[in-house]
Amino acid sequence: MDLIAGIDRKLDALASQSLIRRLRVADSPCAPRQVVDGRDMLAFCSNDYLGLASHPAVIAALQEGAERYGAGSGASHLVSGHSRAHALLEERFGAWMTPHVPQARALYLCTGYMANLAVLTALGADADAMIFSEALNHASLIDGARLAKAGVSVYPHGDVAALEQQLIASTAATKIVVTDSVFSMDGNLAPLPGLLALCERHGAWLVVDDAHGFGVLGATGRGALEHFGLHSPNLVYIGTLGKAAGVGGAFIAAHGSVIELLVQRARPYIYTTAAPPALAHALQASLDIIEGEEGKRRRAHLAALVDHLRDALRPQRWQLPPSTTAIQPVIIGSNEEALRVAASLHEQGLWVPAIRPPTVAAGTARLRVTLSAAHTHEEVALLARALNELERATA
Numbered sequence: 001m002d003l004i005a006g007i008d009r010k011l012d013a014l015a016s017q018s019l020i021r022r023l024r025v026a027d028s029p030c031a032p033r034q035v036v037d038g039r040d041m042l043a044f045c046s047n048d049y050l051g052l053a054s055h056p057a058v059i060a061a062l063q064e065g066a067e068r069y070g071a072g073s074g075a076s077h078l079v080s081g082h083s084r085a086h087a088l089l090e091e092r093f094g095a096w097m098t099p100h101v102p103q104a105r106a107l108y109l110c111t112g113y114m115a116n117l118a119v120l121t122a123l124g125a126d127a128d129a130m131i132f133s134e135a136l137n138h139a140s141l142i143d144g145a146r147l148a149k150a151g152v153s154v155y156p157h158g159d160v161a162a163l164e165q166q167l168i169a170s171t172a173a174t175k176i177v178v179t180d181s182v183f184s185m186d187g188n189l190a191p192l193p194g195l196l197a198l199c200e201r202h203g204a205w206l207v208v209d210d211a212h213g214f215g216v217l218g219a220t221g222r223g224a225l226e227h228f229g230l231h232s233p234n235l236v237y238i239g240t241l242g243k244a245a246g247v248g249g250a251f252i253a254a255h256g257s258v259i260e261l262l263v264q265r266a267r268p269y270i271y272t273t274a275a276p277p278a279l280a281h282a283l284q285a286s287l288d289i290i291e292g293e294e295g296k297r298r299r300a301h302l303a304a305l306v307d308h309l310r311d312a313l314r315p316q317r318w319q320l321p322p323s324t325t326a327i328q329p330v331i332i333g334s335n336e337e338a339l340r341v342a343a344s345l346h347e348q349g350l351w352v353p354a355i356r357p358p359t360v361a362a363g364t365a366r367l368r369v370t371l372s373a374a375h376t377h378e379e380v381a382l383l384a385r386a387l388n389e390l391e392r393a394t395a
Ligand SMILES: *Cc1c(COP(=O)(O)O)cnc(C)c1O
Pocket: 110, 111, 112, 113, 114, 116, 138, 140, 180, 184, 209, 211, 212, 240, 241, 242, 248, 249, 250
């Protein structure tokens, strides 16, 4: 019982700092109107930015994929789990990214978390390499850097000049700069053109985690590289597919030689069962939507909803930092007030997650509002009204 008592003391300490998180159970598909713990809610928390997670064409493709390829892959890619569905998807991503990375090839991994571990442990495999990591990077990039043999140097958020000083001072044989494209708790964009110019000058890789950009940024939804019009052999791109693409998994796109090294060396690709092929098949339907007219319409609607929310919110004590993306944080400050506001919203049937440390810096607890092309203007107006009233009420 001493072992359990020790754990319970840790949990009590978290509870006393308002840091306990709890699971809620969704009883219906991911969509703005969702049944959660048996109750009808209007949700502003998913990363299903284009509303594809419950899109009929994607569901139908998943069913078709299961009929054609079965339920599971049965083995890792290099053993016997690499199906035609995986190969076709990887070819399509390679072709998609060729305008941005010369001789691009792509790999499909089970999750974005694993893709980030794969890239950083393979590129940063040697002790004389150095990973330059943006201060607000996602946990999976932080973990990838920890797992790599390379050293790690953190540069301040968005600070290209500070990064340049670090690159100039470094004697590392391999330099790897790594950043989120869209910061997941703030919604702002990394200065990718400046970072890429710097990487090219200093012979460094630029690893871009486009988890919140793929599908939503760029004229055809190909993400941050398309948005900024970037092209370079120094780029290593990670697009995750459980967010805007509505399914799951992630792809890594880079020069063919980088991808070949990953096939040979990346443990999160090699030592895991390949994702169910039906997922890869379903993703083809997502990509058809993303690059077609419907994708364009969905992105335009999402952009209009973002403008609507920002116009309608009138924060006084709280803050609405600049963000043009679907991630619209409302910074409240204290853990306790953020939780209280999220609970009041919940009572009104509005589901908005409160984000607390360690996910964000202490004193910047926030509501992380995410919008989706599946939301309506009426739903956004409802949320804005509730937030404006709650801020006045708790002042
Ligand atoms: C969600 C996310 C990931 C992880 O992707 P999964 O496919 O969910 O594992 C990686 N990086 C960022 C920035 C993310 O937001």
